[in-house]
Amino acid sequence: MLNQQETVMNKQKRFKIQGPCAYEFDSGNTGSWRIERPQVDFETCVKCGTCATYCPANVITIEKDKEICVDIMWDYCKGCGICANECPKQCITMVEERCGK
Amino acid sequence: MIDIKKESRGYIAHGVSACAGCGMELILRTVLNALGQDTTLVIPPGCSALFCGFGKETGLKVSTFQGNLENSAAYAAGIRAGYEVQGNNHSTVVAFAGDGGTLDIGLQSLSGMMERGDDVLYICYDNEAYMNTGIQGSSATPLGAWTTTTPTGKPVYKKDLLGIAMAHGIPYCASASVANIKDMTKKVEKAKSIQGPKLLHIHCPCPTGWGSAPSKSIEVSKKAVQTGAWVLYECEDGNIKLNNPPKELKAVQEYTKLQKRFSGINEEQLVALQMGITKNFERLMRMQAE
Ligand SMILES: Cc1ncc(C[n+]2csc(CCOP(=O)(O)OP(=O)(O)O)c2C)c(N)n1
Ligand code: SF4
């Protein structure tokens, strides 16, 4: 591991770093973990943002002016169900995730 | 210095390998949101090491050093000292360690940092056991809780980390919880603004180790606060202030019944647990009044 990383680090003039060093900011496809997915009833949603505050993966965006007012990044949502449990209007339901859909 | 392969908002990748419903993930996102880009992290082995990624990949945009389990505070103090030599007095140096890495093996290193007065923010996320190695009991495991090393429930009480910090006379220490994100953010911001050693002790729901439903992580943490099993308070220059304390404590069962780790607790242990919690809460209320 040390060798592989030294090759990259040695090219840098300003920083001389010894030892293994991570330099690629990347993200896993944790959306594939999902067994259930949060389904939002956009009609009853009051756009309070509680779901977004507590989502551990930080994948919820509140879009006040859009029809899909609670936008979820499906590549990363782990399906934990915290958003559904905390929504004060109970307008999020966890539904079974099906392959191919 | 880093190559962005997949963009994220904030300073942490969206797809990190923390379990679904992990409180620690929410804690670090909240902490870094409050501190901003000019932060240097020290992370020991433990679940939080997952943010450092594997091999050449990292899940963090801020500079991070992964050290050893026993000396996060010493590393952080050393980095601070190095920055001072370089004339850098703007970066916030933060140690982000678990309860095992803090209350057990990291305690003497932390004590030295607090004694010397190093300008470091030390954050302990407390999931109340050694989770990353398979749920062994730590000195932060509560009385009566099951772990693989306390199969009949832990026979003794949890260590009082903030009590130890206050005994060192540091300028600021506080407890926090994912039950109240606003309160946590305020405390991180306050800690950042204060010179010298600061300690935050943050209750961290862990569905995998506690046997609670991933969807209930926030609910469990709220119950901890309502029952007094976790008390939100801060100590600034020796003055203790409880933050929005419950008027009356709920029975501890409201908290324990949501977690399998307490399913084998016997009557005697439950009485002892309740007594410890009530006593601790009353003690803190008295200290606030003084
Ligand atoms: C000196 C030393 N002993 C043991 C270990 C093995 N180890 C790695 S992570 C870990 C658990 C740490 O527990 P904690 O600090 O509570 O963090 P958590 O995993 O719960 O997030 C242990 C025991 C180690 N890395 N170094
Ligand atoms: S918590 Fe519920 S009501 Fe609030 S924004 Fe999210 S889905 Fe809408």
Ligand code: SF4
């Ligand atoms: S299920 Fe969990 S990860 Fe997915 S959006 Fe809700 S809180 Fe976030």
Ligand code: SF4
């Ligand atoms: S074991 Fe617990 S603390 Fe560790 S990643 Fe899983 S939920 Fe989070």
Ligand SMILES: [Mg+2]
């Ligand atoms: Mg732990």
